[in-house]
Amino acid sequence: MKKITVNDNILKWEENMNINVILQRMNYTFRMLVVKVDGKLVKKNDYNSTIVYPDSDVKVIHLISGG
């Protein structure tokens, strides 16, 4: 199985997997996010167009809110 890592969790890689797909798969519905793929920041406007490849390390940093 081809895979990626998202916040240290293993996730099955899919063809044409973009950031929005990853957020959906992880059920990350919070809006205040900082996304980095292999250390490189991905801006919100680029979530759809950023395709992630197998073995990528994705960090989806949820900022604090409410609380």
Add this chain to the structure above:
Amino acid sequence: MNTSEMKSKHKLLKDYSYELGEIEKGYTNRTLYVNLSNNEIKEKPVTQFMKDKFIGGKGFGLKLLWDATKPQTKWDDPENEIIISPGPIGGITQYAGAGKSLVVSLSPLTDIVIDSNVGGYFGPFLKFAGFDALEIQGKAEKDVIVIIDGKEGVVRIEEAPEEAVDSHILAEQLTDMYAKSENKKNFVSVVSAGLAAENSNIGVLNFSFYDKKRKKVRLKQAGRGGIGSVLRNKKIKAIVAIADGIKPNNVVDLDAIKECGARFNKEMRELDDDQCRMKKEGTAHLVEIMDDYDLLPTKNFKYGSHKDIMNIHSSVWRSKFTQNVFDGCWIGCTMSCAKAVDGFELKTGPYKGDKVIVDGPEYETVGGLGSNCGIFDADHIIEANFYCDTYGIDTISFGTLTAFLMECYEAGIINKEITGGLELTFGNKDAAIELMHQMARGEDFGVIAGLGIRKMKKYFAEKYGADINFMNDIGMENKGLEYSQYVSKESLAQQGGYAMTNKGPQHDEAWLIFMDMVNKQIPTFEDKAEALHYFPMFRTWFGLMGLCKLPWNDVEPVNNAETDEPAKVPEHVANYITIFNAVTGLNIDKKEMIRQSERVYNFQRTFNIRRGYGLRKHDAQPYRAAGPVTIEEYESRSERYDKQLLENIDVNPEGKSTEEKVAILRKYKEDMYEQLLDAVYQRRGWTQNGVPKISHLKDIGMDLPEVLEIVEPLQ
């Protein structure tokens, strides 16, 4: 009876005239002392020492309360005080969220110091009237109001027999009474509690402001720890502040503050709709998010999500809240999150049939009065929110203690006979609201519920032979204060963020769940300890200043993601430092900001120790905060817990009964928490028993003789 007739029944007990004075660099340089036992009123100077060490707000409250009480003073002794202080930044109007008051007292729930942060106009008006803090001591014989008239320069204590006690009526009456005309009503602010505050330990203070657009009095709550019960125990019906307009803080550099404010306001205009939607939904925007991440407490914190979430989803609140009106709880707050439901028709209780304005509900209220009690009914939550406010009780404590009672009921610890007929099962909204009305009437089982979870556990064990161990596991309190509404089971750091707090488990010291559980940014004990040092210290700072925490991180600058530490929102931290320096003329930096808080934080810890608490054993948490207590709880998320056994403890779950697995997981989780305590105490400069080390106190400049006297024998 109209308000003039009511006023004619007042009996003046004392009046005191004073020079109004000016605010200089954020301070008026004096506090106001009122004693209701002997009707003494006097001014006290604010010394440079007080400003250097305690800054203002909560710091001033702690210092004044320490000096006024003995270690043995109880919450209902005349000696106990209620102190309200706005802090040096409090009252400015050029930056969002600068109108908060900090209230400090000895709590009936915890027997230690409680501090609570609240909006409304009272704090700024107190400062405009000439005082950096109000300190009320003693007990009146009959119901009184205290009036601080910042127009005339007079403080009065008056017996007030005719006014209502419930806040939504009382605040309207007093606003009418003390405003010279309709267009001056926004210069009157009232602090009050309500009938249930008299009969319970979970009373709140309502701080009012007049909403000119709606022509209605609005109420914001100093919610935690039962300060409203202290107010009513002192026989105070209300405290009224009257302002003569908005006074400048006479700051050193107004332009610098304005520049920060303009940048922040632009963020709110351009980014709020895509970020937290505070202007439209307030903190209720969090409800379904918490549900998605299994963090929304459901059925007494057993679970973190529920299938009926759509009934209390933020879109429901958005449709109930009046939109496109300014909802700031102080002037200039463009975050404007103090949402309200207008024209709500009450279905129960003494005001049944009335159409009222309801302030909120906020996220905590939805969680407490709703999901945590297994109730997924928006109108019930609004109704219960209204009654909590007007009766003067805390939605968080009421929610958490009702959830505890519901679990006790379903577990057979209590029954219909004990509850006097209330069928307190999860989801029974009629029983929940009747419990609240009983509390207000001081009748029946409502009186027992009003004791709070800690005292109820003892009562049920002694009177009915209930299993104390089980109740300790499921009773969501620490230090005697009920938990606020987040499930902390999967975040060790948040377990510390709750149970290692000074006042008890309120999330305003640290909210680390995403950092820890979702982002996995703080994997080691050292990382968690660092977070449990930085965030509580940083967030304490808001309480020293008179600031609201929400504008710090409920909108974030567009380039925040590109900064080194986005979780800290560096640009907003820089704004706060700029504003503090611009108000006071001082020149602090990020490091000194944390130091200011550390001094006060360690003083508060020492205050707890002085009262016989504040040690490691007092930072213990109920097991429900860390893991599954019951079989059904484990089995509802067995995949997750089985994985934890396998990966974290190296135990193969196969072939083991659920009881065995619960026990193994528990041992592991309890051990992790002990290790966390070790790491955090070390980072905070405390001994392994949780006592501030003398060397640390020296380091931060808080080695005051009275503090050393307490900690020295415990080194």
